Amino acid sequence: MFRKAHTLMALLLAFALVLTGCSGKEAGSEESGSKKTIKFMHLWPAGSSKQQNLIVQDIIKQFEAENPDVKVEVEVLENEQYKNKIKVLSSSNELPDVGFTWAAGYLQPFVKGGLFTSLDDVLEGGLKDSFVPGTTEAYAIDGKTYGLPLELNIAPIYYNKEIFKKYNLEVPKTYEEFETIVKTLKDNGVAPIALGNKDRWTGSLWYMYLADRIGGPDVLTQAINREGSFEDPSLAEAATEVQNLVKADAFNKGFNGLSNDEGKSEFMNGNAAMYLMGSWELPNLTTNEEVPQEFRDNAGFFKFPTVEGGKGDIDSWVGGPGVGMFVSENSKVKEESKQFVKFFVEKWGEQAVTKAGVIPATKVDTEKVELPQLYIDVLNELNKSTNLTLFADVQMSASVAETHLNLIQSLFGNEVKPKDFTKQHEEALAKEE
Amino acid sequence: MEKVLSDKRIITLYVLPGLLLIIGLIYVPIIQTAYYGLMKWDGIGAKEFIGLENYKTLIKDDIFWKTAYHSFLLAVFSALSLIIYLLISIVLAGKIKGADFFRKIYLIPMLLASVAIAQLWLKIYHPTNGILNTLLGSFGVDNPPSWLADPKIVLYAIFIPILWQYAGFYILIYYAALKNIPESLIEAARIDGATAWQIALKIKIPLIMNVIKVTIVLAVVGSLKYFDLIYVMTDGGPNGASEVMASYMYHKAFRGFDFGYGSAIGFFLLVICLVVTWLIRKLTAAKEEITY
Known part of the structure; x- marks a missing residue:
């Protein structure tokens, strides 16, 4: 009897190990050969947000062309599923290197939990001035900015x-x-x-x-x-x-x-x-x-x-700004991820409004772009705004x-x-x- | 075969996969939920042990008791609706024309996905273009209610599709049970001069009593932990007028980022369901088992 109990215990333990083994996938990213991989999660599936999805693909292609030793691995989920998955991933500390977040109240628990890294160094050197005033501030907690906004509404x-x-x-x-x-x-x-x-x-x-x-x-x-x-x-x-x-x-x-x-x-x-x-x-x-x-x-x-x-x-x-990009604090390719985020925000600002009709959080020169009149009017109002x-x-x-x-x-x-x-x-x- | 099955090791081997799945997917999460319920936890950061604090808040939480009352109402209505389903099944199981056809008609709602049912009933209840209000309008009702926006009506308005959704399921169970009664018993009663009503009341219902007990437990417990249609159709609104325990738990945990409290509600809900199941079994325990 005693021996049988032992066998049973051993079996149970073995199964338990197998089960935990399934979920214990390598967090973050791994280096494959000399190439570094940035894991990137976004919420614009080709089906429901076609234009945004195309722009994202285009930007990634450009980024990979300019940085041949970096590969960007994309995972796309629809809005609500995205929100749920981010929460699950963060409770098991498996956030992607780069992903999307929302401002202020949504951001807070992630920052308090030490999951997002500060992007102040990315904003230095002129990038901050290209944003509409008040947009990056929505992503700041205790004076540090943890997200770069992509949209402004x-x-x-x-x-x-x-x-x-x-x-x-x-x-x-x-x-x-x-x-x-x-x-x-x-x-x-x-x-x-x-x-x-x-x-x-x-x-x-x-x-x-x-x-x-x-x-x-x-x-x-x-x-x-x-x-x-x-x-x-x-x-x-x-x-x-x-x-x-x-x-x-x-x-x-x-x-x-x-x-x-x-x-x-x-x-x-x-x-x-x-x-x-x-x-x-x-x-x-x-x-x-x-x-x-x-x-x-x-x-x-x-x-x-x-x-x-x-x-x-x-x-x-x-x-206010809609979604913004974060870089994970525990990322193994933090520097590359920051570079990617910076690159993304700049390119996004050039394409978003003309191609997808999304007003970016970076300033748009209405003189230079071809847009329907209603857009021009809204953008002009935005430039005149006294408060957001x-x-x-x-x-x-x-x-x-x-x-x-x-x-x-x-x-x-x-x-x-x-x-x-x-x-x-x-x-x-x-x-x- | 007999020899193989009497070997304890083989038994263990065969039972193990299912057992592990149930332990891993049901019992372990239950224990985890109980554990999280003792924590102050926003789902992301560090957990802080606070003992029974969440449960103390829960006992004093007026909103929780309001949602509990809503769930309880649903349970009462589900249990009462069983009577109607039983009557329908007795009629269907009697030899009427087209019984098969009607049985299928009643079963169809059960085959639809909850979300599809929700969409269907959202269209029916639409305040201006909905079938219901258009119909009422054509009867001369001047200002038909906005079914899902009026806090006094919304709960009952949403009960209807919930009951409708499960009607087929219970009718099917009763129908199968009634069909199982040996024809000879009913034949004998008929020869003794029993009316159809007497046969139903004195013979058929007592013979399927065990099945009825099971359905009562299913209906009540199912109602207490009910979630889907409410989540899709009203999201518990307006301002909690149609909130039930399970949707309240979801809102606390996933919208309010209070996983500790959400887990406490979840565990409490489990306890309520267990107690209610035990109570129903106790109350309906038969003095002697009736068999064919």
Whole structure:
């Protein structure tokens, strides 16, 4: 009996070793011969993000041509899967040498866990000046920059020129004019604003703009970084204004149960007149052949109007960098990876907007590029901007962002009073201090 | 063959692969979850041992108990719906025309992937273009509700596809069990003058009681840990109005980066399911086994 137990134990151990052996693959990268391999993970599959994917391939080809002793090994995953895999890989310390990350709150646990390396030395020597101010800062924690942003988005209000013309409406400059437009459209049976608030950050955009126009550009940011308080009266006032919009039936029916895509389709098929969304929608309104030409010709945008007596000005934007590139702290080819990241960002800036319609975080000279007019207009607005407020849920840590997003949904559903809305934010933020 | 199978070493050899898989894929993760539940851990950085702190938070977490209530409601509805499935199966298993056809009709939802079902019902529930509201509109209902956006309705609106999804499964089980009852028993009852209703109530149901008990456990435990349609259709919203325990666990762990707390919820959920299973078995324990 005793011996049998021994055999069993031995067998179990052997299996256990085999199992662990499966997962214990060499982390990071290995050197094959004299060639060094950079492992690179990105989130633009050829299927859903064809243009981006092509640019990435092109840049890698150029990089390998210029650096014959380095090979770039690519792994592509779709957005949500990418987010999940990065998390799994980082908990087992197997991050790729180079990959994509998001700014501020998303970045924080990775930096605290010592997984990303500082890219300050890459930014030295002029690279930093080629970025739009405020973009690399979103990737900085304690004064060090851990990611190089690739995209930059601002959120204008898109509108349907045809509907506006039909009811003799003009682009609003003040919030009062905006409210009149909402009322006119409503009275004529047109849904004024398309919104899909199941995703919650979509409603957050509206709240952020109102907070900015009423309380000025700093009040929300300071409430989040704890220099100020979320119980600032202007933040409660912004919440009240949101509920006034809801009460005026400004948004399409059932928005709290609709995803952003479902909300967007209300605008794209002409049921709703306006749509507040990031500039990543520009391709759909200019170059995307799948959208009817007639609709694209009728799409315009305007800046969020100013509120009378408010402190914000019309050239202040809500937006922020999208994905950025990180280099893994534990990479065995750190120097080569940094070189690659630098090379990538520069080349990306030259191609992104013309080839994929993505506004890069590096400055674009609108005189030199061929682009649809709508792009030129947005880019020019961007150059005039006085302030860029990073998306609130990106600024916050993950758990506060959850609270914020849930509260946004309640606010739009008229289930929470503006006062409690700000109070619960304040409590969640204070708990993290 | 007999000789081979009586050799303990052979038995070990045959049982081992399955055993290792189950241990490796189910029991080890359960123990790990229990272990993580004692940690303060964001899923990336270092773990910090905090004892039962997560569970203390959990007991006082109003939102968790709200989601537990939602799961409990779903469990009650699933258990009640079994009665309807049982009735349908008794009718189908009786010799009616087209029984085979109906059985297949009921089974089809089970063959669809959860996400496909979710997409289908999202279209049905769409506030302006959905089949349901278009239909209500044509009946003259002025302002039909937005099914998935109204916090008072959303939970019940989402229960319907969940129950619908599993109807075929239970009907199939009952149908098979009913078909197993020897024809002679029913024949004998009929000769003694029993009505169809009496046969169903006094003969058929007692004979498949064991199967019914199993389905009750399946339905209740399945509801308590339910996740898929809720995740795809409402993501627990608006503001937690349709959140259940499993989706709350997911949101805490993967959205809120609180893996310690998420694991604690997961482990607690397991304990709840075990207790409920034990309770149901206890309550439905038969005094004597009925056999054919």
